[in-house]
Amino acid sequence: MTANLYALFASHFPADKTACCIETHDGQYYSWGDVERASARIANLFASLDLPRGSRIAVQVEKSPEALILYLATLRAGFVYLPLNTAYRAAEIEYFIGDAEPAVFVCSPKNFGWVAQIAFKAGTRHLFTLDEITSGNQGRNSGSLLARAMHFPDTFATVDRQADDLAVILYTSGTTGRSKGAMLSHGNIASNAKVLQQYWHWQADDVLLHALPLFHIHGLLVAANGALLNGSKMIFLPRFDAAEVCRQLPRSSIFMGVPTYYVRLLADSGFDRRTCRNIRLFVSGSAPLLADTFTEFVARTGHTILERYGMSETAMLTSNPYAQERRGGTVGLPLPGVSLRLATTNENGHDTVSGPNEIGDIQVKGPNVFQGYWRMPEKTAEEFTADGYFKTGDVGKFDSAGYLAIVGRSKDLIISGGYNVYPKEIESVLDEIDGVVESAVIGIPHADFGEAVTAVIVKRPEAKLTTDGVIALMKTAIANFKVPKQVFFADELPRNTMGKVQKNLLRERYASQPDITSSAC
Incomplete structure (x- = not known):
């Protein structure tokens, strides 16, 4: 039996393929049959390109149902899906293309010109475009990928893959500034999706309100995969908008977001208990949820947000329980099948396991843990212990009931609005600015973003640098x-x-200082 992740999803699609799989905020309707047929056409297109086994399909497109179908088609055709943040610019894309060497790159039509120069120079064989489909342009100007795929059959025999075969590469930056490609297999992703389906008590009639981006593990491998595995309808929003979320929440039963989303919902006067009357589960992740947000949310809605913890290299590791106490300030308990320990280094340099309320480095092992970093065997070996535990780089402690709290990071990672930001990468750009002697980038607590990226600059005496000028x-x-x-x-x-x-x-x-004004220094 194949371990292809698409085959797992397809085995849980509803028997009635005319039922809705994805509904957009503006009323477009995609049935499960539509998803099957459209993914088959794209899979047939990829198969016609005669790509080598293991080829990477790099994707930097706006969120749309078609973008999710592209992900499914890549899995179905047996290739490796490589999503990229839509905010990345030319220098970043040049690095990813050079490192991953994708055989196919799919971008937004508006970026085709500069992406094509980079991709073709690097030897990428095929470049397609995929636009964000809206009610105003559906069927028109949707990009070359769909135009080409329309000429292929709408049936496709899913390619056989083993559990250890590579399915997805997620790039996650390192403290050195060089991005690393975390390699996740079909088995890694499937095991985590199946555990979460049970742990979060997905129901047959659940409807997921999907407001997260698709290039991130939260939106793709947690939210979308959860709905696909459960055969549940998704209401797709192109991006988070508090007013639109409030409008769609009464039609939904599950909502997943980063802490910033919950802060902004609480700031919306239309968000109340009636708005949330049909919601079964609110999930938060990708950044720490402030205690005030957790408490205020309970008071406003009567719902307790479920916090969980994961990362690109491991998918989800821990979660507050569904039916038991959810403790604010913690990320819950290790998920079934996940072995999680806290380790410290004693005076002899040996790791020892920390007891309750002792702080230690978080290390994990389990079927969800990635295969390693793309083309970085030495870095991969460095990040695993001799007995096979992955060193997350995070620091935490268990309370007396076994709930894990993240208390810091052994690396200088900043999490702002749910996104990972690494200081070294930003410092290297700041230091190139004329007049900058050196810089340091830190994260400062922020009620909306969790942490605000903050730069401290030492400038040359004659330099006329301003805050606004540097930011621009x-x-x-x-x-x-x-x-x-x-x-x-x-x-x-x-x-x-x-x-x-x-x-x-x-x-x-600088944590207690207000924002400075834009004045010459």
């Missing part, structure tokens, strides 16, 4: 979610005796 330059160079929301200027950066910048002191110094 950064917006032309990197994805918007990485751009500092605050910029401070300092005479020097604090360092320890070894010369390392003491970012903990910077956090303490």
Whole structure:
């Protein structure tokens, strides 16, 4: 029996293929039969390209039902799906194409010009476009991928794949600034989806309100996969909008979001108990949920948000329980099949397991843990212990009941609005700005984003740098979610005796300061 992830999903599709699989916010309707036929056409197109086994299909497109169908078609055809953040710019895309060497790249029509220059120069054989389909342009200007696929049959025999075969590559940056491709197999993803289906008590009549992006593990491998495995309808929003979410919530039973979504819902006067009357489960992840948000949400809606913990390399690791107590400030209990431990290093350099309320590095093992980093065997070996546990880089502690709390990170990762931001990458761009001597990037607690990316810059005396000027330059160079929301200027950066910048002191110094104005320094 094949372990192809698409075959697993298809085995759980409703018997009535005319039932709705995806409904868009503006009333478009995609049945399960539509999804099967459309994914078959695209899979047939890919099969006709005579691609080598294991070829990567890189995708940077706007969210749409067709984008999700493209993901399914890639799995069905036996190739490797590689989603990329739509905010990435040319320098970032050039790196991903050079590293992953995709045989196919699918982009938005508006980006075709600059993407084509990069892709063809790097040797990418096939470039297609896929537009965001709306009620105003459905069937027109939808891109070359669908135009080509329309000429192929609407049936396709799903390619046989084993559980260890690679299904998806998710790029996750490292503290050195070099992005790493986390390789997830069909078995990794399937095991996690099946555990979550049971642990979160998915019901036959569940309807998922999907407001997350599709290039991220949360929106794709948790939310969308959960609905596909359960044969549940999805209401697709192109992006999060509090008013639109409030309008669609009464028609839904499950909602998943990052903490920023919940902060913005609470700020909407139309969000109340009546709006949430049919919701069975609210899930939060990808960043820490502030205690005030957790408490206020219960008071406003009567619902307790379920927090969970995962990462690109492991999918979901822990979750607050569905039917038992959900503890604010924790990410719950290890999921079934996941072995999770906290480790510390003693004076002899040996790892020892931490007891209750002791802080340690989070390490995990299980069928959900990835295969390693793409073309980085040395880095892969470095991130695993001798007995096979993956070192997450996060630091946590268990309470007396076994609930895990994330208390920090052993790396300088910043999580802003649910996205991973790595300081070194941003610092390298800041340091190239004329007049900048050096920089340090830190995360400061923020009620909306969880953490705000903040830059501290040492400039040359004659430099006429301003906050707005630096931010404007950064917006032309990197994805918007990485751009500092605050910029401070300092005479020097604090360092320890070894010369390392003491970012903990910077956090303490600037956490309580208001945003500075845009004035020359």
